[in-house]
Amino acid sequence: MGLTRICKQILTGFLILTLSCGYLTAQKKSNFVIVIDPGHGGKDIGARGVVENEKDIVLDVSLRFGQLIEKNFKDVKVIYTRKSDVFLELWERARIANHNHANLFVSIHCNSAANRSAYGSETFVMGLRRMEENMEVSKRENSVILLEGDQERYQKFDPNDEEAVILFEIMHSAYLDQSIKFASLVEDEFVKNGRSSRGVKQNIFHVLRENASPSVLVELGFISNQDEGTYLSTNKGKQERADALFEAFKKYKKEYDEMDGRIVEDDKPKEVEKPVMGKSFKIQFLVSKNKYSPSAKQLNGLTNIEIVQVGDVYKYYYGNTSLPSERDELLNYVIRKGFKDAFVVEFTSNEKLTGSQNYRIQFLASNKRYRDRDGKFGGLKNVLRIKSGKTHFYYYGSTKTYEDAQKELKFVQGRGFKNAIIVIFDGKKLLE
Ligand SMILES: [Zn+2]
Structure with missing residues (x-):
C-alpha cells in the first residue's frame, strides 16, 4: 500500500x-x-x-x-x-x-x-x-x-x-x-x-x-x-x-x-550497424499454460518481459531491437539465464492482425464481478469482462498492431496494473 x-x-x-x-x-x-x-x-x-x-x-x-x-x-x-x-x-x-x-x-x-x-x-x-x-x-x-x-x-x-x-x-x-x-x-x-x-x-x-x-x-x-x-x-x-x-x-x-557515433583515435572507422528496416526482434524464451508473475522464479531473474496470451498458452518474450548485433546479444543473454531453447522471433512493424483478430490488454482477474467504470479499474474505460470458470477476466482496449498493443500495455501498467499482459482476441472472444 x-x-x-x-x-x-x-x-x-x-x-x-x-x-x-x-x-x-x-x-x-x-x-x-x-x-x-x-x-x-x-x-x-x-x-x-x-x-x-x-x-x-x-x-x-x-x-x-x-x-x-x-x-x-x-x-x-x-x-x-x-x-x-x-x-x-x-x-x-x-x-x-x-x-x-x-x-x-x-x-x-x-x-x-x-x-x-x-x-x-x-x-x-x-x-x-x-x-x-x-x-x-x-x-x-x-x-x-x-x-x-x-x-x-x-x-x-x-x-x-x-x-x-x-x-x-x-x-x-x-x-x-x-x-x-x-x-x-x-x-x-x-x-x-x-x-x-x-x-x-x-x-x-x-x-x-x-x-x-x-x-x-x-x-x-x-x-x-x-x-x-x-x-x-x-x-x-x-x-x-x-x-x-x-x-x-x-x-x-x-x-x-x-x-555515440564518435570514433576513438586508435581505432579504424567501422561501419555503423544499420537496423533492419521494418522489423523488430524479440527473444521468445518460454511457452507455458501458466501465467507467471514478474517475480516468479520460473523467469530466472529476467526482467521487463512481455507476456502474450495466444489461445490457452502464454508466450514469454524478452527484449526488443532492430539491430542484428543486439538481437544476438539478447539471445545469448537469455540462454545464459538458463533458457537453452530460447529463439529469436521476428516481428514486422505495424503488421495488422487479420480478419476480426485484435490485441487486448488483460489487466485484472478476479472472482468478483465489477461493473463498468468500477473504481477498481483505475479509470480505464470500455472494459471487456469475460468469465471463465469462477474467474472474471477484465480486458482493456482493442488494437490491430503489436506496437499499438505495447502502447496500450504501457498505458494500463501506468494505471497501476503492473502484471497486465497482451492477449490475442478474435472479435470479442479469446482466440482459440
Ligand atoms: Zn559496503
Whole structure:
C-alpha cells in the first residue's frame, strides 16, 4: 500500500531528472562523467575485515581507479562522492551522480559473511528481484540508513512492495542493459586477474535506486575471509582491483564512444550497424499454460518481459531491437539465464492482425464481478469482462498492431496494473 504516494514521488523525481538531463540522448555530445562512490565512511565503517575495514579499502581502491581514468582520459570527468574518511548519506551519493549528469555510477564496496570461507567478487546492478542469496548483502549495505538522521527519506520505499519495486525497475530499465554491460566487464577483468568471481547479480540497493544513469555496485571481495581480506588490504591487491576496474571502464567507454557515433583515435572507422528496416526482434524464451508473475522464479531473474496470451498458452518474450548485433546479444543473454531453447522471433512493424483478430490488454482477474467504470479499474474505460470458470477476466482496449498493443500495455501498467499482459482476441472472444 501507499503506492500512489510512492508513484507520485518517484514520477516527480523522475520528471525532474528527465527534464534536467534530457533523458538518454542529451548526454551524447558532452564529456563523459563517471561518479565513483567509495561506500560507507566516517562513523560508518562498513564491513569489518581481517586486516583492514571496508570504508578504508574501498576509498583507497576508488582513488586509484579514478586516478587511472584521470591520467588516461582527457574527455572523462571523474567525480568522487567522497575523497576522504567522511560520512555521507546514501541519498547524497545519488544526488551527486544526478546533479553531475553522470554517464556511469560505480559504487565500490567489500563483502563480509559470517561464514569465513565465503570469498569472491560480485557486481550488482539495479534489479527487480531480490534473490534469496542476495538478501544478506542488501540488508548490510542498506543498514547504514539506521545511522542516518533522515530516515523519513527512505521509509517511503518498501522493498517488499512488489509494485513499488517494479516501478523502480521501469524507471531504470533504460539503463539496465548498460549497467549489466559494465558489471560483466568488471567481473571479467577480476577473473583475468586470477581472482574468484561470483558473477553479475541483480539487487536493490538504496544507493543505486535513485540514480538516473547506468549504475553498478561492486563488491571487491570478502574481507571476512582470511585470504581475500589480506589480499585486499595490500597495495598489490588494491592496485590490481583498481587496474581491473580501469580495464573494464576502458572497454565500456570505447563501446560508448562507438555507440555515440564518435570514433576513438586508435581505432579504424567501422561501419555503423544499420537496423533492419521494418522489423523488430524479440527473444521468445518460454511457452507455458501458466501465467507467471514478474517475480516468479520460473523467469530466472529476467526482467521487463512481455507476456502474450495466444489461445490457452502464454508466450514469454524478452527484449526488443532492430539491430542484428543486439538481437544476438539478447539471445545469448537469455540462454545464459538458463533458457537453452530460447529463439529469436521476428516481428514486422505495424503488421495488422487479420480478419476480426485484435490485441487486448488483460489487466485484472478476479472472482468478483465489477461493473463498468468500477473504481477498481483505475479509470480505464470500455472494459471487456469475460468469465471463465469462477474467474472474471477484465480486458482493456482493442488494437490491430503489436506496437499499438505495447502502447496500450504501457498505458494500463501506468494505471497501476503492473502484471497486465497482451492477449490475442478474435472479435470479442479469446482466440482459440
Ligand atoms: Zn559496503
